[in-house]
Structure formats: C-alpha cells, structure tokens
Amino acid sequence: MKIVIIGVGLIGGSFAKDVKKLHPEAEIIGVDKSDVHLNEALELQIIDRKGDYTDLETADMVYVGIPVNVLVTELPKILDASGDETVVMDAGSTKRLICEQVSDHPKRRNFMACHPIAGTEFSGPAAAFEGLYTGKTMIICEVEKTAFKLQEKALAIFQDIGMRIRYMNPEAHDKHIAYVSHLSHISSFMLGKTVIEKEKNERDIFDMAGSGFESTVRLAKSSPDMWTPIFEQNKDNVVExxxxxxxxxxxxxxxxxxxxxxxxxxxxxxxxxxxxxxxxIPLTKK
Amino acid sequence: MKIVIIGVGLIGGSFAKDVKKLHPEAEIIGVDKSDVHLNEALELQIIDRKGDYTDLETADMVYVGIPVNVLVTELPKILDASGDETVVMDAGSTKRLICEQVSDHPKRRNFMACHPIAGTEFSGPAAAFEGLYTGKTMIICEVEKTAFKLQEKALAIFQDIGMRIRYMNPEAHDKHIAYVSHLSHISSFMLGKTVIEKEKNERDIFDMAGSGFESTVRLAKSSPDMWTPIFEQNKDNVVExxxxxxxxxxxxxxxxxxxxxxxxxxxxxxxxxxxxxxxxIPLTKK
Structure with missing residues (x-):
C-alpha cells in the first residue's frame, strides 16, 4: 500500500502513525511546503520518505491535512495528479467551499470530503501522536459523489482506526461546526485577550488563575494560520x-x-x- | 489538634483530607447544614465525627467552605463561638464583603481571610480528594488583622500542604479574580447556553463536538448555588x-x-x- 500524506503536521502526521501501526508494510510518503517539517517528520519516523505530486498517480490513498485556504487551491491540482485508483481525503474544518471547488472536477469521484473531529491546540510534526483519531467522529460529506470502490477503501481504514462515521451535507456541517467548534475557539481567544489586556503583570495571572481559567482559555493557544481561513470560509455561520x-x-x-x-x-x-x-464526547488521551 | 470543617464539600472535604494526612492524630469534626452530606463525609472518612458550633470554643483551627452568601451571615456567628486560640479561615471566592462584614467583630483577630485557587467543576463530599491544594496558591487578605500567633498556625498548615502564599488587599483580590476566574465561568456558561439553544438534537452535539469544546465549556457544569452569590457580591467587577x-x-x-x-x-x-x-499555572491532577 502506498499512502501520501500532504501536510505532515498534527493532523496528517497522526493519521500516518495510525495507518503505519495497522499496515506496517505500507509506504508512507510525505509532501509539505516546509522542508523543515518534512525533515522533522522523517526523523520522527512519521513518513518513510519525502515525495511530491508525481507520487499521487500510483498512490492508493492520499490524506490532506493543510490549512483550508491552501486546501481550496491545492485540492484541484492534487486530483489532477491522482491515479484512477487513488482516493483523496481531506481533513478540512470547513466543507462547503471545498466541495464546491471540486464539484465539476473530472476526478470528483476520487475525492472524499472528510472532517475528523480530532485535534489538539498544538501543531507541526512533533505534535502528531498515535491514537489521536481513536474513538473520534469522522464526518463525511457528499459520500454519494465518491466512487463506491474508493468509499470502501477509505471507510475500511477509518473503521480499523476505530473512528465513528457520520454522513452530512456540507452546508449542515458548516452550520453546526460553527457552534461546537469555531465559536469555542473565538470565545477562548477573546477571553485570553481580555485577561491579558487587563493583567499587564503576568505574574498576577499565574498566581490567581486556576485550572478553570486554564481549561477555558486553552484553545487560545491554537494556530492563527489554521484558524483565520476557517473563519473566512465559514464567515456567515461564524458571525451568526x-x-x-x-x-x-x-x-x-x-x-x-x-x-x-x-x-x-x-x-x-x-x-x-x-x-x-x-x-x-470522547476525550483526547495522549 | 482539633479541627472543625464547616461545609464538608469539595473545598472543605479536600482540606480535611490533606490535614488528616499530615496530622493523623488530629480530630476532624464536620459541621454542615445538610445531614446527608455529613453522613456521606463520615462514610468517606473525611471527618471523624459530626459536630456543631459548640465545638468551635476548643478548636485549634476552623476551615469554612460554604457559599459566599451563607458565609457572610455565618462568619460572625462562627467567630462569636470561637475560642481565643481558634483560627478561623474561610475559602470564599470573594473577599471585600466578607472582610467588611467582620471588620469590627470583637474576634476579628481570630479570622484569616483566605481564597485557595483550587477547585474543580464538581461539588459535595464525594468530589473531595487528597492533593487538591498541593502546588496551588492561597491568597490571604488583610493578614495584618489576624493575630500573629494564629497567622503562624495557619501558614504552617498551608506550607505543609505545599501551597504558595500570596498577600493581597480584598479590593485588589476581587478585581483581579473577576478576570481570571469569574469571567471564565460566565464565558463558559454562555457558550454552553448558545450551543444548547441551537442544537436541539443533543446527539449532534456529541458527534460533532471535540475535546476543544469540552474544555471550553467545562466550567458550565459548575454549581449555580455557589456561583450566583459570587457574581452578586462581586457585581461591579464582574460587569466590568x-x-x-x-x-x-x-x-x-x-x-x-x-x-x-x-x-x-x-x-x-x-x-x-x-x-x-x-x-x-499549576494544574489539578486527581
């Protein structure tokens, strides 16, 4: 089995680790715009070797874990380069724009629109760990648009990893996820901002803040590079x-x-x- | 050593457990308006026996862990009943009104105004556990108003439990704590409310919510009986x-x-x- 991971960070890297555990014989190829991340992923044995889009033609499976603004422009190129037997899965936190973007693509049937409800506030290859996906939900949109044989291949992997599958249309996905995920991030970021503005003396925050504050503000550690395009693509729902x-x-x-x-x-x-x-709600145990 | 715990819930009960570990010979007496809680505390061996305010006269130490609205009316009575060698410590999340309430009390020197930055979203005797206070901050207000010998007795216990001590005036305490604790609770409660209102189908919340939502909304499990009087007593700062x-x-x-x-x-x-x-910020490890 040949698997290409595009974006070797927390999401792609953790998927690679879970697949490698299930299929030790699989060849895991990493593609990333950051050579630093690729080298880190190699060192951490998340991937077996570096690759590029020419590897997609013969890949069995491609998993794309990159920020949603990059995903929108890269996904058509990834499908262009994919072979007939290749199933391409994304992991984007928004689904409407991404599904629209490839709706008329000649290789639409090679694509499965996915959103794993899994993650932490950390990012990069070093944040990846085995078991991130176990017990979590994988939301799949427009499943009927994916070729049946490729659906089977993707679902088998998700099931073997121990994920629960939920089907949804992209509009419903984006609307609900705004409440249970995007809003939590904004409430946390703005809580952090309000406290930092007031407490110029950081020592006072340490001393007076307990684990309640820590928990509520945890998501304010998240990556702005990842979250800005999510809020942009899901603007109407997020504003609501x-x-x-x-x-x-x-x-x-x-x-x-x-x-x-x-x-x-x-x-x-x-x-x-x-x-x-x-x-x-299944908790992330690392 | 004779120690009276008034309010045998999470805060009082956990203190009792830590003290018992340090001083196995100490007699721990529980006072609580709920007989159900008292019996539970006895069963869980948090206290050695039930008691009442007549036990205060000969107590070495009294630790009061009750909602701040009850504290305001009970504290003067507790001091009335205390002996000359008794140090009475509260654990209230507000400090200004409580300190004002006893500022002219003839036994003001027997009182030490405390706020341990420790807790969880759970309550009652069953929520109490050994180690809740270890590594946490104890904020002490108006320390100069407590008799020096009694200060020493209280500080020795806090230090033995492994707490960090910070001194602060009651107004500064209430102002800062509004940011790092009270606001977190409200942001979490209102996040929970917003999501529950929208997601009438609770199954959808399970399936789509990840550990990020769980973390941000955790404090919305907290006790309204405890938090309503806190917001009332710290109204101006909380509104700000x-x-x-x-x-x-x-x-x-x-x-x-x-x-x-x-x-x-x-x-x-x-x-x-x-x-x-x-x-x-020290985390709570249970």
Missing part, C-alpha cells in the same frame, strides 16, 4: 454564532445589573445539562 | 469584565464582517502569548 453568543452574554450582564439573581441562577441551572451532553 | 469581553467579541465579529482577516490573524497571534502565561 457570535451574535447569539454576544446576545446571551449581554442578557446575563443585564440580569446582574438588575440584581435579578434568581434568573442568573436559572440561566446557569438550565445550562448545567451540558454535563449529560459532555458525557458523550 | 463582561463589558470588556463583549467589546472584544464585537470587535472580532466586525473584523470578520469587514473581511479584515489580516487583523483577525493579528488578534489571535497577539493572544497566543497566553501559552507562556499558562505554563505557570
């Missing part, structure tokens, strides 16, 4: 979630100002049911 | 932090609407320095 979030915060603030602490309590009690919801 | 947070979110939303993704990127890059700040 932000407006609702700001509205909820404003209402809560007004309840406090009005000394209406009965309703402050009620707002929190109603939200406590998140406990039950969170029980269903 | 909320206004700044809402302003930052509104600015970020406007940058997206204006397609100013260069500044969207810059906002996130500037906030990435939270990485360095977070390195100094």
């Amino acid at each position: 979630t932000l407006e609702e979030y700001i509205q909820n915060l404003t209402t809560f603030k007004q309840l406090i100002l009005d000394n209406d602490f009965e309703n402050v309590h009620l707002e929190m009690s109603n939200t406590n049911k998140i406990k039950q919801i969170l029980k269903g | 932090t909320l206004e700044e947070y809402i302003q930052n979110l509104t600015t970020f939303k406007q940058l997206i609407l204006d397609n100013d993704f260069e500044n969207v990127h810059l906002e996130m890059s500037n906030t990435n320095k939270i990485k360095q700040i977070l390195k100094g």
Whole structure:
C-alpha cells in the first residue's frame, strides 16, 4: 500500500502513525511546503520518505491535512495528479467551499470530503501522536459523489482506526461546526485577550488563575494560520454564532445589573445539562 | 489538634483530607447544614465525627467552605463561638464583603481571610480528594488583622500542604479574580447556553463536538448555588469584565464582517502569548 500524506503536521502526521501501526508494510510518503517539517517528520519516523505530486498517480490513498485556504487551491491540482485508483481525503474544518471547488472536477469521484473531529491546540510534526483519531467522529460529506470502490477503501481504514462515521451535507456541517467548534475557539481567544489586556503583570495571572481559567482559555493557544481561513470560509455561520453568543452574554450582564439573581441562577441551572451532553464526547488521551 | 470543617464539600472535604494526612492524630469534626452530606463525609472518612458550633470554643483551627452568601451571615456567628486560640479561615471566592462584614467583630483577630485557587467543576463530599491544594496558591487578605500567633498556625498548615502564599488587599483580590476566574465561568456558561439553544438534537452535539469544546465549556457544569452569590457580591467587577469581553467579541465579529482577516490573524497571534502565561499555572491532577 502506498499512502501520501500532504501536510505532515498534527493532523496528517497522526493519521500516518495510525495507518503505519495497522499496515506496517505500507509506504508512507510525505509532501509539505516546509522542508523543515518534512525533515522533522522523517526523523520522527512519521513518513518513510519525502515525495511530491508525481507520487499521487500510483498512490492508493492520499490524506490532506493543510490549512483550508491552501486546501481550496491545492485540492484541484492534487486530483489532477491522482491515479484512477487513488482516493483523496481531506481533513478540512470547513466543507462547503471545498466541495464546491471540486464539484465539476473530472476526478470528483476520487475525492472524499472528510472532517475528523480530532485535534489538539498544538501543531507541526512533533505534535502528531498515535491514537489521536481513536474513538473520534469522522464526518463525511457528499459520500454519494465518491466512487463506491474508493468509499470502501477509505471507510475500511477509518473503521480499523476505530473512528465513528457520520454522513452530512456540507452546508449542515458548516452550520453546526460553527457552534461546537469555531465559536469555542473565538470565545477562548477573546477571553485570553481580555485577561491579558487587563493583567499587564503576568505574574498576577499565574498566581490567581486556576485550572478553570486554564481549561477555558486553552484553545487560545491554537494556530492563527489554521484558524483565520476557517473563519473566512465559514464567515456567515461564524458571525451568526457570535451574535447569539454576544446576545446571551449581554442578557446575563443585564440580569446582574438588575440584581435579578434568581434568573442568573436559572440561566446557569438550565445550562448545567451540558454535563449529560459532555458525557458523550470522547476525550483526547495522549 | 482539633479541627472543625464547616461545609464538608469539595473545598472543605479536600482540606480535611490533606490535614488528616499530615496530622493523623488530629480530630476532624464536620459541621454542615445538610445531614446527608455529613453522613456521606463520615462514610468517606473525611471527618471523624459530626459536630456543631459548640465545638468551635476548643478548636485549634476552623476551615469554612460554604457559599459566599451563607458565609457572610455565618462568619460572625462562627467567630462569636470561637475560642481565643481558634483560627478561623474561610475559602470564599470573594473577599471585600466578607472582610467588611467582620471588620469590627470583637474576634476579628481570630479570622484569616483566605481564597485557595483550587477547585474543580464538581461539588459535595464525594468530589473531595487528597492533593487538591498541593502546588496551588492561597491568597490571604488583610493578614495584618489576624493575630500573629494564629497567622503562624495557619501558614504552617498551608506550607505543609505545599501551597504558595500570596498577600493581597480584598479590593485588589476581587478585581483581579473577576478576570481570571469569574469571567471564565460566565464565558463558559454562555457558550454552553448558545450551543444548547441551537442544537436541539443533543446527539449532534456529541458527534460533532471535540475535546476543544469540552474544555471550553467545562466550567458550565459548575454549581449555580455557589456561583450566583459570587457574581452578586462581586457585581461591579464582574460587569466590568463582561463589558470588556463583549467589546472584544464585537470587535472580532466586525473584523470578520469587514473581511479584515489580516487583523483577525493579528488578534489571535497577539493572544497566543497566553501559552507562556499558562505554563505557570499549576494544574489539578486527581
């Protein structure tokens, strides 16, 4: 089996590690615009050798883990270079624009639009680890547009890795993911900003902040290179979630100002049911 | 040594466990308005026996871990009942009102105003565990108002548990803690609310939400009984932090609407320095 990983960072690198564990005989070829990352991936034995798009013609499987703005321009070229038996899977956090971009591509049937609900706030080859995908959800969009034989090949790998599969259309994906992922990142970034602006003395933040703050602000460590194009491609949905979030915060603030602490309590009690919801979310164990 | 724990939940119960480990000979007496909690604490061997305020006269040390609205009314009564050698320490998340409330109390010198930066989103005796306080910060307010001998007794215990001590005035405490703790809780509760309102189908939240959402929304599991009076007592500071947070979110939303993704990127890059700040925060390991 010949597998090409385009983008050898956290997402691509972790996929390579899981596949190598399942198929030790597979040849894993890395493609990345950063030669530093490629060398790092080689050293960490994430890939067996460096490659380029000429390797795609004979690849069984191509997994693309690159920022979504680059994905939009690279995906057509990747499909151009792919062979008839090659299945190309992306891992982009947005799906509408990406699916549109290749909807009329002559090799559309070689593409499977994917979004693994897996990741950490870190990036680069050194952040990759075995098991990132285990127990996580793989969202697949427009599955009917992928050739049946290639669907089978991709699904077999996802199942062997231990992923749960969910099918969805790209518009629904982008709308829901804005709430459960994109909004969390913005709320965390802006929390970090608000605290940093106020607490000029960083020593005070250490001393007074507990694990609650650490948890809530964790996503503010995420890569701006990765997240800026996500917000750009999912602009309408992200703005909608932000407006609702700001509205909820404003209402809560007004309840406090009005000394209406009965309703402050009620707002929190109603939200406590998140406990039950969170029980269903698989955690990342490294 | 005779130690009375008033409020045998996460905070009081964990303190009892740490003290018992250091001083196995100490008698730990539990006082709580909930007899269910007291029985649970007995069963879990967090306390040696149940007690009441008549035990305070001969106690060496009293640790009060109850919601701040109850603390404000109970603390004067607790001091009334305490003996000359008793040091009474609270664990309230607000400090200004509590210090004001007892500022003219004839036994003010028996009181040490404390706020341990330690906790989890869980509550009750079953949530208590050994080691919650180790490596964490204990903030002490108006230390000069506590009798020197009693200061020494309290500090010795905190140091033996492995806590870092920081001194602060009550106003500064309430102002800073609004940023690094109270705001995190509200941002998390309102994130949970926004997502729950939108995602009527809870199954969709499980399937699409990853560990990032889980982390950001974790504090929305916290107890409304505990947090409502905190927001009430720290109203002015909490409203101020909320206004700044809402302003930052509104600015970020406007940058997206204006397609100013260069500044969207810059906002996130500037906030990435939270990485360095977070390195100094001790995590809760259970």
